[in-house]
Amino acid sequence: MLALDTQKEIAQLLSRYPIKRNALLPILHVVQKGNEGYLTPELLEEVAGICEVSQTHVEGVISFYTMYKLEKPGKFHLQVCTCVPCCLVGGEELLEHVEQQLDTHAGHTADDGVFSVEEVECLGACSYAPAVIINEDYHEQMNPEKLDRLMDELRTQGQAHA
Ligand code: FES
Numbered sequence: 001m002l003a004l005d006t007q008k009e010i011a012q013l014l015s016r017y018p019i020k021r022n023a024l025l026p027i028l029h030v031v032q033k034g035n036e037g038y039l040t041p042e043l044l045e046e047v048a049g050i051c052e053v054s055q056t057h058v059e060g061v062i063s064f065y066t067m068y069k070l071e072k073p074g075k076f077h078l079q080v081c082t083c084v085p086c087c088l089v090g091g092e093e094l095l096e097h098v099e100q101q102l103d104t105h106a107g108h109t110a111d112d113g114v115f116s117v118e119e120v121e122c123l124g125a126c127s128y129a130p131a132v133i134i135n136e137d138y139h140e141q142m143n144p145e146k147l148d149r150l151m152d153e154l155r156t157q158g159q160a161h162a
Helices: 004-016 020-033 041-051 055-064 084-088 091-102 144-160
Strands: 076-081 115-120 132-134 137-139
Touching: 004 020, 020 041, 020 055, 041 055, 076 091, 076 144, 084 091, 091 115, 091 144, 115 144, 132 144, 137 144
Parallel strands: 076 115
Antiparallel strands: 076 132, 132 137
């Protein structure tokens, strides 16, 4: 069942989209935001009903766009670029390093729930490769040591606000 705030936001969106299926992407965004950053099969079914499309259609859409999540993300979500310009200066090694540190794989959340990690395509910061986004913030010219320090700071912050 969608939260009341989420329902209100959806109603506002639908008022701007005469064809309900055209509101699918923003509705998914609103529903995900209202559910701690991820979508469940029940929510997908609800969204399919609202947008008058099949659940298979909704699943196809979310499998195409990396911004939709089917697993609860960590408090800090790392997006590590592994496109060619970043890989040439250590992007892939950076991703492997993070996976080792968190004892998880790209696309998943570490057991403590503090960090999740995702392998992504170009983040538009190739001149400052390798690039990482943590939540909304860009971190450029990263290396394992810089990233370890940053993650230690974030982990401390995360524990302070837990
Ligand atoms: S290739 Fe990594 S930011 Fe563009």
